[in-house]
Amino acid sequence: MREALNHWDFVIAAYAVGVLGTLALVAWSWLSMRAAESRRDKARGR
Amino acid sequence: MHGFANPARFLRIARWLTPALLVAGLALTAGSLAWGLFAAPAERLQGDTVRIVFIHVPSAWLGMGGWTAIAVASLVELVWRHPLAAIAARATAVPGAVFAAICLASGSIWGRPAWGTWWVWDGRLTSMLVLLFLYLGYIALAQASDREGASSRIVAIFGLVGAVNIPIIHFSVLWWNSLHQPPSLTTGGSAMAAEFLIPLAVATLGFSFIFGGVVLARMRAILADVQAEARLRRRALED
Numbered sequence: 001m002r003e004a005l006n007h008w009d010f011v012i013a014a015y016a017v018g019v020l021g022t023l024a025l026v027a028w029s030w031l032s033m034r035a036a037e038s039r040r041d042k043a044r045g046r
Numbered sequence: 047m048h049g050f051a052n053p054a055r056f057l058r059i060a061r062w063l064t065p066a067l068l069v070a071g072l073a074l075t076a077g078s079l080a081w082g083l084f085a086a087p088a089e090r091l092q093g094d095t096v097r098i099v100f101i102h103v104p105s106a107w108l109g110m111g112g113w114t115a116i117a118v119a120s121l122v123e124l125v126w127r128h129p130l131a132a133i134a135a136r137a138t139a140v141p142g143a144v145f146a147a148i149c150l151a152s153g154s155i156w157g158r159p160a161w162g163t164w165w166v167w168d169g170r171l172t173s174m175l176v177l178l179f180l181y182l183g184y185i186a187l188a189q190a191s192d193r194e195g196a197s198s199r200i201v202a203i204f205g206l207v208g209a210v211n212i213p214i215i216h217f218s219v220l221w222w223n224s225l226h227q228p229p230s231l232t233t234g235g236s237a238m239a240a241e242f243l244i245p246l247a248v249a250t251l252g253f254s255f256i257f258g259g260v261v262l263a264r265m266r267a268i269l270a271d272v273q274a275e276a277r278l279r280r281r282a283l284e285d
Contacts (some may be wrong), residue, residue, distance in 0.1 A: 029259075
């Protein structure tokens with residue numbers, strides 16, 4: 001028996017995982033870089 | 047090559063290259079995914095689920111490419127003791143783990159309509175899962191090594207030994223029976239139609255730029271932490 005699956009549900013789920021995962025990675029790496037560089041500048045007394 | 051291992055020179059280049067890679071990568075990726083979703087045709091056998099290829103394949107290549115980069119950086123650290131090699135290896139671990147996880151999740155989602163199951167314990171899927179665990183182990187080991195002030199050689203050796211898994215992932219679909227299809231793109235040519243191949247190439251380029259931008263951002267963060275700690279220690283000794 002063949003299941004009637006809506007392909008778009010799976011496509012949207014896969015794109016959501018890929019896009020949200022990538023955006024979260026970019027945001028986290030950028031913000032943690034800015035925070036670390038700010039800590040370094042403070043330690044240098046700038 | 048030794049010239050680029052100088053942290054000051056690296057920072058001069060990374061300051062403009064990091065946002066440039068991220069912006070170009072996000073633009074290329076957004077364009078290629080829109081192309082894959084709305085302009086690429088449905089495939090004759092797989093229907094619309096073929097569109098998952100534009101997420102799944104670049105993330106698989108970057109998951110594997112990330113560990114290859116860790117192995118090369120670990121070798122450079124062990125042999126030539128470049129000051130930035132250990133930082134580069136550590137900076138690659140998190141983006142590599144994220145893309146390996148995206149590859150596994152998108153593959154599992156694709157597997158349900160294509161194979162009728164979310165997961166099978168075959169060579170390709172299992173070796174990719176092992177890669178994700180290797181990334182998590184590497185991240186934990188690197189953090190423990192940095193926290194304890196231990197030698198980073200053991201982390202570099204782990205990075206080199208873990209590279210054994212990369213050819214296993216690549217050849218798993220040829221060595222063992224698998225639900226996973228054999229590679230569509232080889233050095234001998236492509237089994238993929240141009241209407242899928244071109245957006246896939248653009249998506250791969252876009253995700254690769256994002257990966258490069260994230261690695262540079264991580265390297266800058268790790269380097270800044272090291273420099274801040276060194277400055278605070280020096281100040282504590284002076285007081």
